[in-house]
Amino acid sequence: MYLGLDLGTSGVKALLIDAGQGVIGSGHGTLDVSRPHPGWSEQDPLHWIRACEDAIADLKAAHPGQFAAVKGIGLSGQMHGATLLDAADQVLRPCILWNDTRSHVEAAALDADPRFRALTGNIVFPGFTAPKLAWVKNNEPAVFAKVAKVLLPKDFLRLWLTGDYMSEMSDSAGTSWLDVGKRRWSSELLAATSLEEKQMPSLVEGTEKAGALRAELASRWGIAAGTPVAGGAGDNAASACGMGTVGAGHAFVSLGTSGVLFAANAAYLPNPASAVHTFCHALPNTWHQMGVILSATDSLNWLSEITGKGAGELTSELGETLKAPTGVSFLPYLSGERTPHNDSAIRGSFTGLAHESGRPVLTQAVLEGVAFAFRDSLEALKTAGTTLTRVTAVGGGSRSRYWLKAIATALQLPVDIPADGDFGAAFGAARLGLIAAxxxxxxxxxxAPRTDATIEPDAALGGAFADAYHRYRALYPAIKAVTA
Incomplete structure (x- = not known):
């Protein structure tokens, strides 16, 4: 048996698979996000441990015999979070999360240093880890002075699991400190943020062993002490491992809290000007590119909170047949946007509202707005040299066939739906645990999983969606001009 642990923004998932990669079961632990100021997003790392304990207890209670046979563990996690520890491994402050934009000034300053784009292959985004440390130095100097280790979220869980400070390439590529082409820390970039390599975890590939389970936890959970823990992956690379998106030309569209258009590459192909992320993959000698939307299902969840209707209720009101855009447009920039704008200050909007714009019209506009944001990412990937012929849908939002029809038509690409199964980040993490063990x-x-169905672009609505996308594209500069 092999265990995958996925530390997400809203919870921890524990997934158990057997040697044939059949899913035995899963457990869950919940998490909350603290937003003490506009643009801030934080979590207490100790809550990750509690949620992980809850997820494992849930899984073990349902499958005690199989759980006892665990021979390898893999980790996946939300990327970019700045988890700061002192010399005694005590957490110095809440972790600044991936969707926190407070460090936009520091990010711009680092991005103006040409060494960052040259070595990392990426823009320095406010959500990345390095500018967060620069913000802490500028705003919380007493905390910064005590920083002995900087860990990414899943690697804080690894420290708890194994006692080791270790990370891997795919997650570390999102810090702005990794030389992504050479797959190693850059002492030059660390120094630019007043840090040293000794404050970073050591690096392995995601498929390699990165620590062993501590005896105390092994005894508590009833599995073997010393069980290997794989390097694992950042959440998107882990999802790619779960989906089999590891070969050149393979791609998926992920409808999670954030949205990702992910393409695997056999070579390092940076193009930071396109605002596409170019990161190491979890497998050796592979890389990937991705366009990132900061608010994908988060946009629908926001509308759900406003209307008092569940997300499933909102989408069901639209029916199964794709509709032509109504003229109401939605910009899904609730937390700013990465690809293609790299704009932490921009905010979302509805335009074109009228008396007849009822709840279904707003829902339709939200789904289309996210679909058009994916189209933005597709255009950016093309600029970066990646051509896609189809994508596979993953993530909670992919349960909505209507949404997938809108995405297929907006992208003008077939969208494959995998056969029933759990192929997400926790499954990818479990696969990496199997490989390491x-x-x-x-x-x-x-x-790759078997394809259960394919959604083709709606040819009859292609023109209407193209027109709506052009309106969508024109809105960003207009909104920015009146909100800057």
Whole structure:
């Protein structure tokens, strides 16, 4: 048996698979996000441990015999979070999360240093880890002076699991401190934020062993002490491992809290000017590019809170048949936006509202707005040299067939729906745990699931969606001009 642990923004998922990669079961622990100021997003790292304990207890209670046979553990986690520890491994402050934009001034200053784009292959985004440390130095100097280790969220869980300070390439590529082409920390970039390599975890590939389970936890959970813990992956790379998106030309669209258009590459192909992320993959000698939307299902969840209707209720009101855009447009920039704008200050909007713009019209506009944001990412990927012929849908939002029809038509690409199963980040993490424990061939393990259905673009609505996308594209500069 092999255990995958996925530390998300809203919770921790524990997934158990057998040697044949069949899913045995899963457990869950919940998390909350603190937003003490506009643009801030934080979590207490100790809550991650509690949620992980809850998820494992949930899984173990349902499958005690299988859980006792765990032989390898893999980790996945939300990326970019700045988890700061002192010399005694005590947490110095709440973790600044991936969707926190407070460090936009520091990010712009670092991005103006040409070494960052040259070595990392990426813009320095406010959500990345390095500008957050610069913000802490500028605003909380007493905390910064005590920083002995900077860990990414999943690697804080690893410290709890194993006692080791270790990370891997895919997650570390999102810090703005990694030389992404050479797959190693850059002492030059660390120094630019007044840090040293000794304050970073050591690095391995995601398929390699990165610590062993501590005896105390092994005894408590009833599994073998010393069980290997894989390097694992950042959440998007872990999802790619779960989906088998590891070969050049393979791609998925992820409708989670954030949205991702992810393409695997066999070579390092940076193009930071496009605002596309170019990161190391979790497998050795592979990379990936992705366009990132900060508020994907978060946009629908926001509308759900406003209307008092569940997200499923909202989408069901639209029916199954894709509708032509109504003229109401939605910009999903509730937390700013990454690809293609790199704008932490921009905010979302509805335009074109009229008396007849009822709740279904607003829901339709939200779904289309996210679909058009994915189209923005597709255009940015093209600029960066990546051409896609189809994508596979993953994430909670992919349960809405209507949304997938809108995305297929907006992208003008077929959208494949995998056969029933759990192929997300926790599954990818479990696969990496299997590889690290057994030495199996990563490409053989990380195979693609069977396609259950394919949603083709709606040819009859292609023109209407193209027109709506052009309106959408014109709104960003107009909104920015009156809100800057």
């Amino acid at each position: 057994t030495g199996a061939d990563p490409l053989a393990v990380c195979s």
